[in-house]
Amino acid sequence: MLLTSSLALLLLLAPAWQAPDWTAIAAEAVATLQGYVRTDTSNPPGDVTKAADFLTGILTREGIEVKRFESAPGRVIVLARLKGDGTGGKAILLESHMDVVPTDPARWTKDPFGAEISDGRIWGRGTIDMKGIGTSYLYAFIMLHRQKVPLTRDVLLMFVPDEEIGGELGAKWMLKNHYDELDPEYVIDEGGFGSRDMFTAGKLVFGISVAEKKLIWLRLRAEGVAGHGSQPHNQNPNDHLMKALSRLFAEPIAAAPFPVVATMKERIGGPLTDNKFNNAIQQSTMSLTSLRSGVGDPPKANVIPSVAEATIDCRLLPGTTEAQWIAEVKRRLADPTISVEVINASDDPVVTPQDTPMYRALEAAIIRRHPDAVVTPMTVPYGTDGNAYRPRGVKSYGIFTGIIPAESILSMHGDSEFIPVDAIGPAIQILFEALRDTATTRK
Ligand SMILES: [Zn+2]
Known part of the structure; x- marks a missing residue:
């Protein structure tokens, strides 16, 4: 009886509680993403004013108030807030970057800022990194407001x-100058994603990034004696640097055990697929990223220079300290005349725990939609803004809640970047549910 009358009441109330039309929302989001990609935010030069105006316009039309900050000319930050009553704790922050890496249009077969849709994919710079992800955050946020x-x-x-x-x-400037505007318990940013072929073939895996490797950029410098190229001598800095670099990269880097990777393998039930992304998250890495030498521009072919330099991009798994790594680099170089300078280093890695209401809500929303999925904490080979919050005790998760193929992930920063059209709608819905479930409970 009670059940029947409750049911009748529910039916009566039905129009007010109408479920969102997720198909229409997905279409709306795809159109927004196209407009967003067409707004060129290449960095350099990094001016995002037009993209900030575009996003501000969308939020304002929804009746959501927007605050804007400008850290430098053209460096605009857009911040929107949905107010809670405060009984549930500190805020959840959805963060994404508007800028994209530059393109070489000659190498693209599509217009990098055309946002063309073909073969079920939206093509263009930033579709995956990270305007597509940012658009899913935008609509999950808008749906909290609309509902x-x-x-x-x-x-x-x-x-x-x-x-x-x-x-x-950008993010670091906000952390430094306006932390009181943010002060989140959780940050959601880029990092992990769902994929059927990225982590292991034939199994749907959603990785939620909980940690990042430590970045160390090194500049190696060999000094020698300049002279005429016709008379070789043993103080040519190019010779010294070249031989030292070949020693540096000759030995493979020993795999270091990292619990997050161990958990990934355990959840997935086997080894990770052999690709550059998975290889990089299982060990510390280094890449030779530049070589600079010679006298004049273009360098003279008949002059031995007095200086030769190289830069190395090192990414360390948690567990190796900066001092240990530098000592290892010097041991391998085996040439005390080559100086090793740290030109950039990130904070020591902090691992965000997975045993939190936000993580569990993400996991639950993913499994409701994809009962066959494996959800696992993961780490990413690159750095993201979300990591900057971890040293402050903020729980930071890197996740795009859509499903994307390995090809899409590996197209990041490349000349055929795309995101599948059908990844957008489900990503919005899953994130919306996870936010709703985490932001409506009381402490
Ligand atoms: Zn990115």
Whole structure:
């Protein structure tokens, strides 16, 4: 009886509780993503004003108030807030960067800023890194507002500039100058994703990034004696640097055990597929990224220079300290005349725990939609803005809640970047549910 009358009441109330039309929302988001990609935010030069205006316009039309900050000319930060009553704790921050890496249009077969849709894919710079992801955050946020979800904590949406060149005028600037505007318990940013072929073939795996490797950029410098190229001598810095570099890269880097990777393998039930992404998250790595030498521009072919330099991009798994790594580099170089200078280093890695309501809500929302999926904590080979919050005790998760093929992930920063059209809608819905479930409970 009670059940029947409750049911009748529910039916009566049905129009007010109407479920969102997720198909229409997905279509709306795809159109927004196209407009966003067409707004060129290449960095350098890194001016994001037009993209910030575009996003501000969308939020304002929804009736959501937007605050804007400018860390430097053209470096605009967009911050929107959905107010909670505060009984649930501190805020959840959805953060994404607006800037993209530059393109070489001659190498693209599509217009990098055309956002053309073909073969079920949206093509263009930033589709995967990270305007597509940012668009899923935007619509999960907008849906909380449209559905009038009674929030017990604030949910923030922030779009930042400058990530692709280190974030000093974007996320890090906000952390330094306006932390009181954010003060989140959780940050959601890029990092992990769902894929059927990236981690292991034929199994749907969603990785939620909980840690990043430590970045160390090194400049190696060999000094010698300049002279005429017709008379070789033994103080040519090019010879010294070349031989030392070949020793540096000759030995493979020993695999170091890292619990997050061990958990990944355990959840997935076997080894990770052999690809450059998976290889990089299982060990510390280094890449030779530049070689600079010669006298004049273009360098003279008949002059032995007095200086030769190289830069090395090192990414360390947690567990190896900067001092240990530098000692290892010097041991391998085996040439005390070559100087080793640290030109950039990130904080020591902090691992965000997975035993939190936000992580569990993400996992639950993913499994509701994809009962066959494996959800696992993971680490990413690159750096993201979300990591900057971890040393402050903020729980930071890197996740795009859509399913993307390995080909899409590996197209990041390349000349055929794309995101599958059908990844967008489900990503919005899963993130919306995870946010709703985390931001409506009381402490
Ligand atoms: Zn990115």
